[in-house]
Amino acid sequence: MKAKTTPMNDAELLAAMRQGRAEQAFTQLYRQLPDVMTLVRTHGGSRAEARDLFQDALVIIHEKAQDASFRFAGSLAAYLYGICRNLWLAELRAKGRAGKHMDALVPQPDNDPPTTDYEPLTQLAERAFAALGEKCRELLTRFYLHNEPLAAIAQAFGYAGEGAAKTRKYKCLEQARERYRAMLSHQTNHSHA
């Protein structure tokens, strides 16, 4: 027996993401960052923007990977690159400065990562979520990601019962929504200004 030093293949990467070892998978996928960096920087973006973009793409892939029926053409690295390209295109469009970069970024039909129209709004939701208190965040993650039953959540948080946990959960969700709405209206006003 020997310790394997070869990188994970695509299936293994996806498996790692499904099995809660996302960090491990992501660390390997970060090897693609330089390519994305080049892409963004040659199409009117900064290093920081490329990093954010890459992170978004990883999160999207992670989300897709949770679905067992997730399939993609080509390699995962290429798929990741495709998502980054589409994300960057969307961002350029949103900023109204796609212009000369557009042609080069037109999605290629043989490798068509998900449409990313809603991404800016989801990212906003993510920010609203991140702004919640830690308890709220944990509660909602437990509920929506790990599907823990309310009874278990109530126990973990020391709530009186399922009912209390449920109320708490919806209050947190409501709070997140208020933040999200506020951010949304702020952004809309801002872009109109």
Added chain:
Amino acid sequence: MRDQLHLMELVDHYLDGAMNPTDRSAFEDRLRHSEELRSLVEDQQRLRQAARRSPARAAAKKAYKNYRWGKSLPGLGVGAVVLIAATAALFLWKSPMADGGSENVPASESEYRTLTDTTGTHLDPLVLTIDPKKDTTLVTPNGIVLDIPQGAFLDSLGAAITTSVRVTLLEALDPLDIMKAGLSTMSGDTPLETGGMFYLDAQANGKAVKIDPAKPLTAMVPAADDENRKRASSEVPEARVRHILFSTQGKSEEDLVRMKNRVDSVLSVVKHDRSKFEAMVEKYTEDPGSRSTGGVYEWFDKTRMVPEFTAASFDPPVGSITVCKTSYGYHIVEVLGQRTRTISTPALNEGEMMLYQGVKSPDGTIDWQKPQPLKKSLVPVDITTLNFYPPGYEAKLAELGQDVTNKAFKDSLYYSMSFLSRTDSIRRVERTEVPREVGGAYVYSDTLYERTFSGAGKSGLDPSKIKAIWTARFNSTNLATKEFEERLAYIFRTCDNALLDVYVNNLDKDLYWCDSVATRMHSEPMSMFLRPEYGRVELPAHAADRLRTFYERNSRAEAEAIRKTQEKFWKEQWKQDVKSDAKRADHAMAESVREGALFQKELAANMDTVYKQLGYKRVQLPRAAWVVPVSSPGWWNVDKAVIQATTTRSSMQYTDDQTGKTATLTYTPLIVEVADRTSYDELVVYLIPNQLNSYQRMKEGAGGFTERLNSIFWYELFCLGMKGKEQFAFKTGVNGQAEINAALTPVDEGTLRRMVGSKNGLQQALVDEAKHLEWLVGDQQRRKGNTERQALKAALLPTVFPCIDQNMPTGGAEPVKETSVM
């Protein structure tokens, strides 16, 4: 505020796909009309997504740091067949949590040594050195994949170890290796069905290291397949003996000598004559445990008795009688039987694979403790081999005497009851088209429908939904698993169709996910399934969506089709009932007309006879004249007597006052006994008076068929019987016998015609009679079948729809009130 919370909960249900189609379409309707609701759904969907994403976001940030620090990652090789993944501490590995304080070094050192002692296992250890600052993945030759996260090892002070760590691995995955290694498979007193064992030891600088509880190692162990499980059964030799105990306890030396002599003499007695064994037991044995059983110990294995006794029971052949000495005393043992029994070792937790931590006892055996569940992918089986009937359905059918081996029958009966679960339309149909009463005799138990109706859609799972999923199309999905079958039995008990929808609509999710949603809906009983190890059957892309659509469309379509078929069937049955009632009435009418005519003919013949005997010339009276007063009282008297005799079919004697002549009519009784009378579905016996060109039916009574025969006629007797579609007949002439025994023989129509003979018009009439009889039997069977079908469904109703309102009236044909229509 509460309303808002409730609304958000509803949105969650909607987004989880946990709504039943009715609720969902209602909700979607609302969605179309309310901008506010639409925005709530949209926001909530995004926020749920955000919640799900947040751990990935955190992982991405950490990964970026790893990447920036230039940490390269050793790859992860995954064995080809990995069915079980375990996140767990390790076999033979001292639990890091249980270690307690690091001060207690000597104690934990020695404990550590007993845990990690591998001497005598005969397995080749695999030793390698890893860098604990990196993630490492090991794959063993037998396919165990061990994932060691970076920083998993701690020194005795709880600090992450940075120097290299030496890892020793032993593995014993198949039973042979396990035996070779002398590893036991006992947890306490319970044998385990093992999927294999492995051993791990890690040391840094020659010292034991601990595992950081926050960073458990992950082991993926190839799952034992069914064949391995079968091999887990063991063959156990057993013996059955009887014995006589001469206790040596508390006896002196002298006593012992005497006792030995007695043992020898008793031994020679029972050897000489085995039938005396029981008597000897009664007289001598000092074993209270077997005195009452004649010294017999029923089947026992080699572990139950003291070694000497075991040897005396297992070593000599069956039938031998030997003496053995144990700590109890001398035993005279006769071996009554020896056998090998195959014991399948019980698995803990209903066959679930668990990971155990091994603890070595001082005597060198290993006790497996602290079971932890292993996550398993679901293994799909052929869906048609699973049982999706409501619990107790087949048992109930068997109880009702139905053929439970016929799946087509079971299916069609069960699915046909779908009709009863969708009662809104049935009620309408039943009210307008199926009459409550037909001919006063047959009422289809439409109360069935009303009863179900009262359950207001919550009576039980709709059979058409089961029909939609119990097809090969759902093979290789979560539904085609033993696990789902198990859940379904409980879903039936909740009577909640939406609960079934959760499982069917989320084939792309882990069963655990569905279980959690299900638990939210029906914490009782669904929470019992809630264990994180339940995975899913991996589906090809988009298959889940397609199947979901198929299910929704089909369960609706199936239900509609079943409804239509049932409706059509019962409508047709009702039509046939109306027709058959009319036909019966017609036949009854024709019979009475014929008998009336026959009576007139017989009366006329009697009159002729009487008048001839009295020497009068018979005046043909018009029928109307009978009520006209007649001139002569004698005539009147004659007529009355003859009419009465003919009507009551009894003999008469009349003497004319004027002439002194006497006239007699003689009726003699006849009894016809038909062999095996009760074996016929229908049986009629006709008497054919030879002069009259007509026939009459004999009355059936307890003793047979009876009639009184008029002596002025010759009669022929004609019996016609039906068994199903088969016709039987018998014909004979009556020559004054008082009793005839008729044995019917099978006939076809040609034979029947020949038997009847070629009397004018009579032949066709009798053949028609036979045809009517045939039809009658068929119709009766049809009606009986319908009644039975209804009764069967009624009997099954509480099983198929466990939640129907049991207080509704069960029988009777009370007319439906034209009140609330759904």
